Amino acid sequence: MVPDKRYEKLCEMYEPKSKVPTAITIWDIAGLVKGASSGSGLGNNFLSEIRAVDGIYHVVRAFDDPDVLLTEGDEVNPERDMEIITDELMAKDLQILEKTMEDLQTKIKKKTTKELEKDLATAEICKKCIEEKKPFRNETWDPLQTAFLNT
Numbered sequence: 001m002v003p004d005k006r007y008e009k010l011c012e013m014y015e016p017k018s019k020v021p022t023a024i025t026i027w028d029i030a031g032l033v034k035g036a037s038s039g040s041g042l043g044n045n046f047l048s049e050i051r052a053v054d055g056i057y058h059v060v061r062a063f064d065d066p067d068v069l070l071t072e073g074d075e076v077n078p079e080r081d082m083e084i085i086t087d088e089l090m091a092k093d094l095q096i097l098e099k100t101m102e103d104l105q106t107k108i109k110k111k112t113t114k115e116l117e118k119d120l121a122t123a124e125i126c127k128k129c130i131e132e133k134k135p136f137r138n139e140t141w142d143p144l145q146t147a148f149l150n151t
Contacts, residue, residue: 034084058085094130119148
């Protein structure tokens with residue numbers, strides 16, 4: 001549970017029938033290495049665990065510790081590690097996106113609808129973002145595009 005005095009105050013003021021405070025569950029999913037999107041290290045198992053969450057925050061090491069194995073290079077480099085994480089997540093997103101685009105194109109060939117065409121156009125924007133290494137969050141999405149992205 002996330003303590004929040006504002007929430008408590010609102011509950012006192014409005015006396016709701018039920019109270020559901022904000023909760024955050026944090027999973028430590030360590031082990032992403034270069035090449036994970038193509039099966040290296042924990043590979044797809046690691047990336048499938050990430051797909052099951054609503055948000056991600058990165059913690060990378062910026063200090064030397066002889067008890068912690070370096071998987072890339074011979075010195076601690078948090079910038080490099082962040083780039084590897086981002087690249088691997090984007091590579092996996094691209095794999096999923098390309099499969100989704102193939103499915104959409106097949107459906108459009110059978111019976112085209114404006115919704116399917118809009119979804120394909122949204123997927124193409126996503127693909128361009130990934131290819132340019134731009135986060136999706138930097139784009140402006142309408143409600144239909146957001147619904148597609150949430151799938």
